[in-house]
Amino acid sequence: MRQILRIENLSKVYSSATRYQMALCDVSLCVSEGEFVAIVGPSGGGKSTLLSILGCLDTPDQGRYFVFDEEVNWKSSKQLSRLRGGVLATIFQGFELVPHWTVSENVELGLRMRSIPKRKRMEIVIAMLRKVGMLHNIHKYPNELSGGEQQRVAIARALCTAPKVLLADEPTGNLDPENAKEVLGIFRSLHEQGTTIVMVTHDMEIAGQAQRVLRIQGGRLDNSIVTGGSHDHA
């Protein structure tokens, strides 16, 4: 299978005037096209940091990152924008919805950035909101929604642009088992259609749905427990 994401010896340091925090340390990782990878690990282990670098939303301090064998570091800001709005899509751990936009305005953001006409955008938005069961909240504002509802809006927003790679940071973290199962069902069907998924989770049962589970702890990839997932991709 073709490699879609590859990082080599990657490190990331958060530094402020008073503190210096090694969030990722010498991490190397390959994700093949169409793969479903779960990342687990303790809180503060560096999972979100890794995901933000994979999503081209932050820059590493050391090491290299390739998307489709092209090094991200050398890309222009325009090419990066195209990656973020196209191949890649991120579901943030903190949802990151724009508070003064309605649900539908939030969801259509990626489509708007691609200059897709309004009518077409609305069609896609409605389809995506229906998929995550949020269609009835289409005109609400984020602060009128529960955490779980906001999470599902954030999922719809990431799915809108039909990304090749979905980077999901605790996508079921705020959902009850019922809804979590539903979201997982969506992910699995995307996976079956060929979408590459990298999903961060605390829940080992959910991680078990992936083909491969990676454990990251103290900023390091723990190679000892890299396991195959419960189901295999044909």
Add this chain to the structure above:
Amino acid sequence: MRETFVEVFRNVTRRPFQSVLAVIGIFFGMGGILVLSSMGAGVRQSIDMQVAAIGPGMMSVQAAPTTQNNPTPVVINETDAQAVAKALGGQAIVSPLGESIASIEGPKGSVSGYAIGTDTNFPQIESITTPKGHFFTPVDNAENRTVCVINPYLAHQIFGSDNPIGKQIMVNNTSLTVVGTFDFSNSVSVSGSTGEVLLPISTYLSDMTSTDAIAGILLKANQVSEVPVIKNDVLTQLIRDHQWTTPVSDYQVATQSGIVSSSNSLKHLFNMFVRGAIFVAFIVGGIGIMNVMLMAVSDRRKEIGIYLSFGATRISIIGQFLLESSVLTLMGTLLGIVSGTLLGMLLLTENIPMNFTVWTYLEDIGIGTCLGIVFGLYPSIRASRMTPMQAIRE
């Protein structure tokens, strides 16, 4: 396109307080610039008009003012005017000019103004007409008659709508008979906006002043090309008559070209002043809008981060902020233009020369747009430089 504007509108109205502050900053800046540059143009124009009033060939001779180095300046009197006229022959028309502040009293009121003593060459030199009655005559002058010609402004002040011709007025306790009212288009010696009484120089010297000194001599050369020669002749004549030992600079002979060049340097000075004030207004308004834009950016870091995360380009972020600051600037500029124009009209009624030209307006709008672009650019470039995560986390 429409959507972009809707979004700009929403963003501007979502923080009404900040937006209003920005608009107010720009509004004062731009209004000030408009008033200043209109006033600049107005003053330039009025200088030009006054200079234009001095027709080519027009000259005036005056004694140098009293200064520390020259405590007893020479005095010009009527005989000097006569001597100059004689010496120049037909080369120029010459007229003496005596002027003093006077209290003027008529049947319907009293004002303070000027008593101006001169002779019958004066109307020709200054292009003065007498729409009612007539100018005083050479005989009036020769016989010291107590007659005068007044301007319509004065007539209105002290006679109301009555016909002043043939009536008596009191000028500095001397009773004069009004024989005419005078009018003019452009003049060096009279303004028309204050009470002015023209009377024979002989009457002026005997009744209005205790000395025989006069303010100066007016000349109009028949040929403009002869002005330098005439200037020289006048000085020679004056030096001979006064058996003069003091330096030539004790007299001032003003010629049109001399006045034009000194008025040009005055205009230049005034221009510099206006430009300086415009620059200050520009900076003040600009810092205001820059502050607001910086605030808007830090306010919306997270939003910018989200935009960037879903494929917004740097250019589109810059464009959006630029558009927002331009809208604010434009609103401020338009308000500034309206209020500046109103203020200018108010100043105009206070007799402050204002000249609103298309150029002043274009300039104002141009400056306003520059302001929006220059000061909207920096914060938006700063905003677009962050990585999406940096923006979201902050």
